[in-house]
Amino acid sequence: DGGITQSPKYLFRKEGQNVTLSCEQNLNHDAMYWYRQDPGQGLRLIYYSQIVNDFQKGDIAEGYSVSREKKESFPLTVTSAQKNPTAFYLCASSSGTGGNDEQYFGPGTRLTVT
Amino acid sequence: RKEVEQDPGPFNVPEGATVAFNCTYSNSASQSFFWYRQDCRKEPKLLMSVYSSGNEDGRFTAQLNRASQYISLLIRDSKLSDSATYLCVVTTPGGSYIPTFGRGTSLIVHP
Numbered sequence: 696d697g698g699i700t701q702s703p704k705y706l707f708r709k710e711g712q713n714v715t716l717s718c719e720q721n722l723n724h725d726a727m728y729w730y731r732q733d734p735g736q737g738l739r740l741i742y743y744s745q746i747v748n749d750f751q752k753g754d755i756a757e758g759y760s761v762s763r764e765k766k767e768s769f770p771l772t773v774t775s776a777q778k779n780p781t782a783f784y785l786c787a788s789s790s791g792t793g794g795n796d797e798q799y800f801g802p803g804t805r806l807t808v809t
Numbered sequence: 810r811k812e813v814e815q816d817p818g819p820f821n822v823p824e825g826a827t828v829a830f831n832c833t834y835s836n837s838a839s840q841s842f843f844w845y846r847q848d849c850r851k852e853p854k855l856l857m858s859v860y861s862s863g864n865e866d867g868r869f870t871a872q873l874n875r876a877s878q879y880i881s882l883l884i885r886d887s888k889l890s891d892s893a894t895y896l897c898v899v900t901t902p903g904g905s906y907i908p909t910f911g912r913g914t915s916l917i918v919h920p
Contacts, residue, residue, distance in 0.1 A: 730910075735817070737896065737912040738853070753907070785852055795841045795900070798908065800852035 698722065701786050701801035708780075708808050716771045716804045718786035727769040728787040728798065731755060738785060744769055773806065780808045812836060813899050815911035822918055826887045830914045832897030833879045841900040842873055842880045846893045847913065853896055856882075887918045 699720040708714045720727065726745050730738040740753030744763040758777025763769050769788075773780045785803045789796040814833045822828050834842075842859035857864060859871040859880050870883040880899075884891055897911035 735912070737813075738910040740907060740909075743907060783850075795906070797843070797855045797858070798853075798898075800854070803852050 699786060699788055699799055699801035701784075701804050703804060704802065706804055706806045708806070710808055711775045712808075713775060714773050714780075714806065714808075716773065716784055716786075716806070718769045718771065718801055719767055720769075720788045720799075720801075721767060722788055722790070722799060723766070724788035724790050724799070725766070726789045726791065726796075727763065728789075729753075729759070729761065729769070729771045730785045730787065732783045732785060732803075741771065741784075773808075780806060782806060812901075812909045813897055813911040815895075815897050815914045817912055817914060819915035819917050822887055822916070824887055824889060824918055824920055826918075827883065827885045828887055828916065829881055829883045830895055830897075830916075831879050831881050832899075832911050832914075833877075834897075834899045834909075835878070836899075836901045837875075837878060839878075839899045839901045840906070841908075842871075843898040843900075843908070844869075844871055844880075844882050845896040845898055845910075847896055848893050856895070884916075887916075889918050889920065892916055892918045 702717045728743045729741040742761040744750035760772045786801040787798040844856040845853040846856045847853040863872045868885045872881045894913040896913045
C-alpha cells in the first residue's frame, strides 16, 4: 500500500531533550511538509521540501530542524530551543510543487514534553 | 487580518439538515482552493478541490467566489458520519506554492 508513515504515534520526552520524528512516504512524491497543530487551531507550517537536499522554513521554524537526504524521508527534529513543543505533528507530501496537488497526510505524532 | 479565516463553530445540526460553511481568504492572487476533512485526533484528508466553476460530489457542493474572496462548502442531507472538522486550504503563488490552512469549522450532526 502506498502512503505516508509517521512514527511513533505517541512520544513523551523530558524538557531539554531533542527528539526526532520520523516521516516516510512511498508515493514517489517530490514535496514534503511538516505541520504542527495545537488544540482548536489550524495547521501551521514548520518546514517544507520540494526536492532532495533542499528545504525551506515555514511560518514557525524556530526550534526545529529537518533534513531531506532521500526522496522518501523527511525527519523533523524538535530541539530544546522550541519553547512549547507539546503538540500534534503532521507530515504531508504532494506529487507536485505547484500548489494544485492534493496533500497526503501521515497519521501524525503526538509529542508531549514535560 | 489572517490569510484564511473560518468560523470555528461548532455547527450543531440534526440529521438530514443542510449546512453551509464559508471560508474567506485575504490574498486576491490565491490560486487553488480545497476543503479537507479532519476527524477527531486524526490526520486531514482531502474532501474536494474547489474549481472556479464550482463542483459537486454527491451531497457535497463547493463554490468559489473570487470577487468576494471566499469559498463555500454545502452539505445536504447531513449524516451522523459527517461530524468532523472541515479545513479550508488556500494556495497562493509567490516563489513557492505553499498551502495555507484555516483553523477549521467543527460540524456536529446529531440524531
